[in-house]
Amino acid sequence: MSESGWSETRVTTLSQLWQDGLSASQIAKQLGGVTRNAVIGKVHRLGLSGRAAASAPCRAPRTATPRPKRTRRVAMAAPTVRKPPVRTPAQDYAPAPEGPGLIGDMALLGAHVCKWPIGDPKSPDFSFCGRQADGRYCAAHEQTGVRPGTAWRADRDPIVRRALAGLL
DNA sequence: CCCTGATTCGC
DNA sequence: GCGAATCAGG
Numbered sequence: 001m002s003e004s005g006w007s008e009t010r011v012t013t014l015s016q017l018w019q020d021g022l023s024a025s026q027i028a029k030q031l032g033g034v035t036r037n038a039v040i041g042k043v044h045r046l047g048l049s050g051r052a053a054a055s056a057p058c059r060a061p062r063t064a065t066p067r068p069k070r071t072r073r074v075a076m077a078a079p080t081v082r083k084p085p086v087r088t089p090a091q092d093y094a095p096a097p098e099g100p101g102l103i104g105d106m107a108l109l110g111a112h113v114c115k116w117p118i119g120d121p122k123s124p125d126f127s128f129c130g131r132q133a134d135g136r137y138c139a140a141h142e143q144t145g146v147r148p149g150t151a152w153r154a155d156r157d158p159i160v161r162r163a164l165a166g167l168l
Numbered sequence: 169c170c171c172t173g174a175t176t177c178g179c
Numbered sequence: 180g181c182g183a184a185t186c187a188g189g
Contacts, residue, residue, distance in 0.1 A: 005181090023171080024173065037183060041180090041182050041183090
């Protein structure tokens with residue numbers, strides 16, 4: 001799946017998460033397919049720059065900072081042939097993930113933590129794998145290849161995300 | 169070094 | 180409109 005462009009739903013999700021106080025990078029990660037810069041850029045374009053005071057104690061008064069115009073950007077001549085991922089076929093994967101996840105709340109999910117959802121999102125037992133991950137998931141879960149829940153995705157479900165965030 | 173949002177500007 | 184690059188900070 002490759003989300004691109006700001007569809008109504010994505011914009012809505014973005015707005016909600018932003019107003020919920022989540023950081024741009026967090027939103028970008030959860031939205032997927034976009035960088036935090038994209039998120040911030042969109043936020044500004046939407047006109048909701050000053051969010052409802054979230055986890056930001058003191059935002060710098062943003063004193064006049066005359067930006068010294070950056071030098072010429074990259075020459076944009078980058079053909080760079082897309083290289084195939086070349087998935088390593090045989091590799092020692094971590095032991096099959098079992099038991100409850102290591103992380104209970106999504107807010108604690110770091111950049112290098114497996115975000116594989118475990119259990120029912122409505123249950124208090126719900127958790128995330130939390131093991132060391134290079135990307136979204138740890139080696140074991142990434143190897144599984146199958147998306148959790150076949151349809152339902154915790155890290156993509158705005159309702160679940162909001163609910164979990166609200167539990168903090 | 170990690171992160172935060174803000175801004176500019178080529179595309 | 181979009182978002183990478185870059186900024187000023189914490």
